[in-house]
Amino acid sequence: xxxxxxxxxxxxxxxxxxxxxxxxxxxxxxxxxxxxxxxxxxxxxxxxxxxxxxxxxxxxxxxxxxxxxxxxxxxxxxxxxxxxxxxxxxxxxxxxxxxxxxxxxxxxxxxxxxxxxxxxxxxxxxxxxxxxxxxxxxxxxxxxxxxxxxxxxxxxxxxxxxxxxxxxxxxxxxxxxxxxxxxxxxxxxxxxxxxxxxxxxxxxxxxxxxxxxxxxxxxxxxxxxxxxxxxxxxxxxxxxxxxxxxxxxxxxxxxxxxxxxxxxxxxxxxxxxxxxxxxxxxxxxxxxxxxxxxxxxxxxxxxxxxxxxxxxxxxxxxxxxxxxxxxxxxxxxxxxxxxxxxxxxxxxxxxxxxxxxxxxxxxxxxxxxxxxxxxxxxxxxxxxxxxxxxxxxxxxxxxxxxxxxxxxxxxxxxxxxxxxxxxxxxxxxxxxxxxxxxxxxxxxxxxxxxxxxxxxxxxxxxxxxxxxxxxxxxxxxxxxxxxxxxxxxxxxxxxxxxxxxxxxxxxxxxxxxxxxxxxxxxxxxxxxxxxxxxxxxxxxxxxxxx
RNA sequence: UGGGCUAUGGCCAAGAGGUUAAGGCAUCGGACUUUGACUCCGACAUCGAAGGUUCGAAUCCUUCUAGCCCAGCCA
Numbered sequence: 253x254x255x256x257x258x259x260x261x262x263x264x265x266x267x268x269x270x271x272x273x274x275x276x277x278x279x280x281x282x283x284x285x286x287x288x289x290x291x292x293x294x295x296x297x298x299x300x301x302x303x304x305x306x307x308x309x310x311x312x313x314x315x316x317x318x319x320x321x322x323x324x325x326x327x328x329x330x331x332x333x334x335x336x337x338x339x340x341x342x343x344x345x346x347x348x349x350x351x352x353x354x355x356x357x358x359x360x361x362x363x364x365x366x367x368x369x370x371x372x373x374x375x376x377x378x379x380x381x382x383x384x385x386x387x388x389x390x391x392x393x394x395x396x397x398x399x400x401x402x403x404x405x406x407x408x409x410x411x412x413x414x415x416x417x418x419x420x421x422x423x424x425x426x427x428x429x430x431x432x433x434x435x436x437x438x439x440x441x442x443x444x445x446x447x448x449x450x451x452x453x454x455x456x457x458x459x460x461x462x463x464x465x466x467x468x469x470x471x472x473x474x475x476x477x478x479x480x481x482x483x484x485x486x487x488x489x490x491x492x493x494x495x496x497x498x499x500x501x502x503x504x505x506x507x508x509x510x511x512x513x514x515x516x517x518x519x520x521x522x523x524x525x526x527x528x529x530x531x532x533x534x535x536x537x538x539x540x541x542x543x544x545x546x547x548x549x550x551x552x553x554x555x556x557x558x559x560x561x562x563x564x565x566x567x568x569x570x571x572x573x574x575x576x577x578x579x580x581x582x583x584x585x586x587x588x589x590x591x592x593x594x595x596x597x598x599x600x601x602x603x604x605x606x607x608x609x610x611x612x613x614x615x616x617x618x619x620x621x622x623x624x625x626x627x628x629x630x631x632x633x634x635x636x637x638x639x640x641x642x643x644x645x646x647x648x649x650x651x652x653x654x655x656x657x658x659x660x661x662x663x664x665x666x667x668x669x670x671x672x673x674x675x676x677x678x679x680x681x682x683x684x685x686x687x688x689x690x691x692x693x694x695x696x697x698x699x700x701x702x703x704x705x706x707x708x709x710x711x712x713x714x715x716x717x718x719x720x721x722x723x724x725x726x727x728x729x730x731x732x733x734x735x736x737x738x739x740x741x742x743x744x745x746x747x748x749x750x751x752x753x754x755x756x757x758x759x760x761x762x763x764x765x766x767x768x769x770x771x772x773x774x775x776x777x778x779x780x781x782x783x784x785x786x787x788x789x790x791x792x793x794x795x796x797x798x
Numbered sequence: 799u800g801g802g803c804u805a806u807g808g809c810c811a812a813g814a815g816g817u818u819a820a821g822g823c824a825u826c827g828g829a830c831u832u833u834g835a836c837u838c839c840g841a842c843a844u845c846g847a848a849g850g851u852u853c854g855a856a857u858c859c860u861u862c863u864a865g866c867c868c869a870g871c872c873a
């Protein structure tokens with residue numbers, strides 16, 4: 253890692269001055285949904301900072317809200333973080349500390365810094381005031397410490413109905429910072445918690461729980477996003493008045509937001525429930541699970557996070573920047589093979605009937621270690637529908653046309669002589685002739701072909717399913733249109749195509765399909781039928797159609 | 799109209815008084831090419847605005863302006 257950033261500066265200062273020996277960080281997801289690409293910044297940041305400076309990093313589920321936490325998400329999130337290669341030292345839950353939190357809250361009560369309040373939530377909203385006018389004190393604010401102790405205990409013991417009472421911090425109802433207007437510490441909520449089951453009927457609020465959790469774990473630098481900036485005084489207040497020994501420091505940074513992508517938990521839930529996407533791991537989603545399913549390598553995510561830096565301002569990053577880094581990674585790492593996604597048949601009329609020959613070909617021109625395979629050539633071939641046109645439209649056309657000769661990559665030159673049509677007017681097959689002197693690698697250079705296209709020999713080709721993805725939604729940023737009406741109808745297109753016969757894909761492997769893009773095996777694949785997802789297209793400066 | 803934060807090219811983002819204002823994405827030219835890919839060349843900003851301090855400012859001061867966040871018993 254190289255990029256300096258303001259958080260590194262803080263950590264280095266703390267190390268230099270001896271404030272800390274090593275940074276201890278944490279990633280605190282709420283298990284109420286799966287993580288997406290934006291979270292990768294926080295995960296990687298917390299993990300790499302701790303690791304580089306000799307500390308460690310915890311994964312802590314912020315499960316203080318029993319109705320939102322789900323076991324399936326706690327499993328899924330762990331899988332995603334592990335996939336990113338970020339290893340946590342301790343796997344923890346906010347709920348591990350419920351006893352401790354209760355005691356710490358009691359410390360506040362006993363110091364007269366917290367009180368039980370009977371206001372309803374509507375009343376409380378009125379008492380809170382608004383942005384420009386101060387709030388007014390709750391009529392329950394001056395209850396005696398003795399009474400508060402009893403009441404809080406009674407809350408815990410289940411003597412009151414849900415919502416009947418809350419425990420609040422006694423700070424300042426006139427504070428210009430709304431967070432300081434006697435914030436709620438505990439609420440009564442009878443719900444079965446995924447971890448503690450029915451042990452508790454009161455649950456702590458985030459603002460109270462988070463600093464306590466951090467302090468208990470000895471977190472030195474508690475990284476969070478910008479919107480918590482004005483919660484920091486409250487964070488510090490709780491650490492101080494609850495008499496926590498270790499004092500963590502909250503530092504805020506800009507959340508990573510990606511333009512034109514669905515990341516909101518509510519949105520994703522709805523798309524999943526409505527069957528618009530197939531699940532949280534739909535390849536059109538930039539959830540970590542979706543990216544993994546699609547075939548994005550986790551290393552590319554790390555490179556992307558490194559590339560975008562760490563600002564203290566809020567940006568909106570274009571997805572193209574991510575895709576370019578994925579391509580860059582895969583161009584170095586992926587085996588390159590030929591695949592025809594939208595086939596038309598070509599009959600090589602002067603090629604011997606029944607003969608099939610092969611040519612040993614490297615998988616990657618600049619990367620021999622990736623090995624080689626046989627590329628077959630025969631009388632019947634498939635080429636890409638887009639690579640043929642009856643009449644060459646202009647000198648820029650570098651593909652096949654009638655009377656035009658092109659090179660079949662890793663094969664021979666062929667010249668198209670005839671086209672035959674189906675009844676609907678679509679092309680049925682092309683008749684062509686090949687020149688046996690022009691085999692790939694022969695060094696033939698007496699003629700220049702009109703470009704190079706890819707092909708697959710028909711009799712040896714493997715039929716495969718190919719799933720092409722585009723953005724899930726169009727103009728996502730327009731909030732006036734409901735998301736269901738913004739779904740891109742072409743976001744997923746399923747094709748039946750072919751790949752070369754001698755290629756044996758490995759589990760989850762991502763290939764470059766020459767001239768088309770990067771494609772990886774989907775989880776739906778089986779030995780009998782390969783299913784490929786398009787990970788990203790190749791860049792193209794070809795302006796016409798496609 | 800209260801408080802907090804942020805403002806560098808279409809996007810992300812370096813930069814912390816003296817540099818020709820990094821780099822990446824995108825875009826537009828062009829070279830090369832057995833991937834219209836890759837690679838390679840070239841084009842593309844005076845730093846939200848206005849004043850001020852200084853020999854010298856994106857970097858310091860002042861005043862504006864714009865955007866984001868905060869009024870859940872969510873996190």
